[in-house]
């Protein structure tokens with residue numbers, strides 16, 4: 033029976049949430065345990081992260097949550113407004 037003891041750390045009964053095989057690690061976004069077959073490696077800054085296939089389907093291969101796109105859009109709008117205000121200011125000062 034000694035051969036059945038899993039190698040490495042972690043709970044011995046940790047199972048992949050998708051296929052039920054022995055999990056190799058948690059998903060970087062939803063923290064669900066998945067095996068190597070049910071996750072995809074994605075770049076998140078300097079290091080690699082594993083995303084479960086559910087999260088890959090739902091949000092693409094990024095660690096950014098859904099609101100990040102909205103915040104990026106908001107920053108873009110604010111940036112344009114600031115640029116316009118700066119141009120108006122410069123024109124007023126110049127005249």
Ligand SMILES: [Zn+2]
Pocket residue numbers: 048049050051052053066067068069070
């Ligand atoms: Zn799996």
Ligand SMILES: [Zn+2]
Pocket residue numbers: 059060061062063064083084085086087088
């Ligand atoms: Zn996930």
